[in-house]
Amino acid sequence: MFFFPRGGKFKYEFQKGKPWQYDNFYAPFDFSINKGEAEINSEKEKIRAGRVDYYDYDTKVAKEVDSIIQIEITQIFDDVDFSDLQIRQFQQVAKEMVEELYNNGILSKVGRPSNRNSLYLLKNNEAKKLRINNIYKLSDVSLVVENTLAKKKLTKFEPEFQQLFFNAIKPNLSFNEDLSNKELEAEFSKISYSLGNIDEGKLIIAKGEVVEEEDLRVLESLKSEYESKLWGKNNQYYVLIGYTILVAMVLTMLFLFLKKYRLEVFQDNTKITFIVVNILLMVFATTIIVKYNEGLVFVVPLCILPLILKTFFDARLGLFVHVLTVLILGFVVPNSFEYIFLQTLAGIVTILSVSELYKRANLFISVGQITLIYIVGYFAFHMIHEGNIDNIQWMAFGFFLLNGMITLFVQPLIYVFEKIFGLVSDVSLLEMSDTNSKLLKELSNRAPGTFHHSLQVANLAEAAANEIGANAMLVRVGALYHDIGKMNNPTYFTENQITNVNPHDDLDPLESGKIIIDHVIQGIEIARKNNVPDRVIDFIRTHHGTSMVYYFYKKQKALQEEIGGEVNEEDFRYPGPAPFSRETAILMMADSVEAASKSLKNPSFLVINDFVEKIVNGQIAENQFLNANITFKEIETIKKVLKQKLINIYHLRVEYPE
Known part of the structure; x- marks a missing residue:
């Protein structure tokens, strides 16, 4: 119960591409039509792509560089027979170069924003928007020196000036991550998460009407709003009591089965604990994955449960516990009918295919059959929902393959359970027969x-x-x-x-x-x-x-x-x-x-x-x-x-x- 979602359960089941099986459905209250997660993420990506970052301007660097260059010029031209007037002219030219370079600041190559046309320059507590082309980078320094000396007709002194500026110039603009992120969050907060409102009493869908894309969006928005309203202070206890009764009924069936058909297991507290712990682990793993990302629900290797139970007990008990666990998870997962259908079939295939688990080839063959059932079942459901195979999510097949790979880890898991609960499997028996x-x-x-x-x-x-x-x-x-x-x-x-x-x-x-x-x-x-x-x-x-x-x-x-x-x-x-x-x-x-x-x-x-x-x-x-x-x-x-x-x-x- 602790792992169950905090909310009630919408009383209608619906799927895209299937007819609405109930009476005409009218809006029970006012609610908003929510945007899909993909739409919201798309809008966020557009904002990220068009964001303008903030950069801090360090005035001390410009003063420090100017001071160093003025001193260096005196030292460079002191050995040559130049008058004081000429040296002051050189210093004035260098000063103009520094002012030109540091007018809008210099960006380092590392700090330069990629795929950005402009930025905000924070100078003297004021933000000024500039185009990236108006900001110098270190590679531009030599060009500025060359152009300035050409205007002043001092090109014969270019090598000395180039060497001087190459050693002295350094960037003075730094990325202000904190302010940039705050600005981005402010833009995100302006995103509208709804596409409009539905007034109470408005017809949402008629009986027998096929659930299309727009209908699905409206129904899912209503479902989300309905379930959140159910989890209020006044009625959350009723929802919890309802969940508790249903889960208790499922577990009661388990204990009745054990008492009637597996009395030796029912009378052994260790074996009872082992079965319940395995059910709890599967519920825990599935709910964690669903909360993280619903699309990954089939990555959880639920068929490990009948594999382990068949190894330590028998096929009938393994299948019975698997089906009961799938029924419990029906409260947690999206598209519960599809989930229960596929997982029940996969469990049956697991029980029918796995024999002599201590033979490695048998485990690989069984996992291959389980994965095939998932893939074929998903393919069939997609054709029912979409009426074609154009928009099939190939990534889902990768999830099923990952599920199969994780299921192969049942062998070390069996060893761990043997040590914890003192049970013995065919793998251990094979070792003992040596x-x-x-x-x-x-x-x-x-x-x-x-x-x-x-x-x-x-x-x-x-x-x-x-x-x-x-x-x-x-x-x-x-x-x-x-x-x-x-x-x-x-x-x-x-x-x-x-x-x-x-x-x-x-x-x-x-x-x-x-x-x-x-x-x-x-x-x-x-x-x-x-x-x-x-x-x-x-x-x-x-x-x-x-x-x-x-x-x-x-x-x-x-x-x-x-x-x-x-x-x-x-x-x-x-x-x-x-x-x-x-x-x-x-x-x-x-x-x-x-x-x-x-x-x-x-x-x-x-x-x-x-x-x-x-x-x-x-x-x-x-x-x-x-x-x-x-x-x-x-x-x-x-x-x-x-x-x-x-x-x-x-x-x-x-x-x-x-």
Whole structure:
């Protein structure tokens, strides 16, 4: 509300070249027809072109130069056999030259006004208008000396006089900037900003009449007067209340949408703040540009908003927030219908075109499409308004290109938002997926078997995610980091045991189960210590869900049957939580299938099929996917991908005869 324009909103919408859609419109009060900004600027330019500047005349310079020349003449001709009478004659001639030169003053080359025919000379507190031709400049000094000596028939002494005057003469006129500017402002104040008056009750435009140039000028003048009258002391609060209600309605739609369709975002204050801050930044940038110059409104890269929101959330939320922001800006911008139309289309194109923003080519292609939409839309609107393409403003296309160039800066902006709000984008996920990163390098050195297992799980999970349209990059990174907790005790996990010695043989099943379960907790601690984002830590927490370490549970149960007593199942159950998204559910399936596949002795198509079905169906029976937004159809698709991948891993093919 603080950034909104201070004034009411004219209740009629109109555009040049379109019919007046309302009833006959009569002037509601007396008002003036305002000149356009271009007309006023043109008049100002004419005044500037015809201005007469003021110059100060320094009398001291003329006296000083005369004194110096009189002394120098005595010294120059003293060595030559001249009588006192002749020297006095030379001095008199020099005096006449000085008086001639400084009669109206001498201008320096730098201070000479360009493209001016005259100036005002300020001498003894009086301003006298003179033509520029009547003012000497330094280059004219030699000519004055030559002409004067020719009249006096002293041309044989010209070299001495020329040298004397060249050294002594200096300009004495200086530009009076303060007085010149005051005179210019005085002339500007005489400009009339209106072309006439319209009396109350006069018909302005009839229903169905096309809005022509003159009609547009009258309507815009009335609109300006009407909106300024609304912002009075008595009714400004009503206008503010009206604005507040409308903006509140828009933001209410946002929160209702989040509560109904994006509950996890609605319940996260950081994410809510992030969305609202982005809306505020766009409103702020647009209002600042509109106040500076309305013609630059399309320079504001509004499509950065859906780009960023799609990067951190999803396409549907990005488009919804973009449309709501455009609706809010409809109160601020001129020609709100055109603005809303073009920006909504550009937002839709942004959402439809941008995928995998971490690929640089995709961003350039998307920005190109956005810019094309702006250009084509502007071209169409111009033809509607003008009925031709003669007066098209080519500069507008430059603004659209500038908009596209600024939109390319979304990448560093995403990085800034990640650091401020603790969010993670696909660009960061791509960096984390590099197996040469510090944490993954440490995992490969300390637990090579686990590292290889993680790579295999990442390949399985990524393929499954691509098949059902989940976030493949997020799943891959989650798979690479899901078992980093095994670094603390690598030899207690079979994939890292390179000898037949199993350290679990020396431990009771309860202690062994605790070591296995603790790799989840330790993995979370390691991840947080290395600043791994929470979205990736979620995979560490959920990749076993609330399942049981069944091998050591059965071993403990058999032991308890011999000595008597009950086995507490909770001692052998992972703390959870169960997967709560499609991505974490995919990882649980891929992890369990890949780990258990190592126990297959003679894998075949039938064996792998039954094996995958048994593991995934067992997880469904244990309600591991109850909180995940994944369907049975998607689970079946994931099963097919896992089966096919395992078949490829084990190279099942026809045996060739020896």
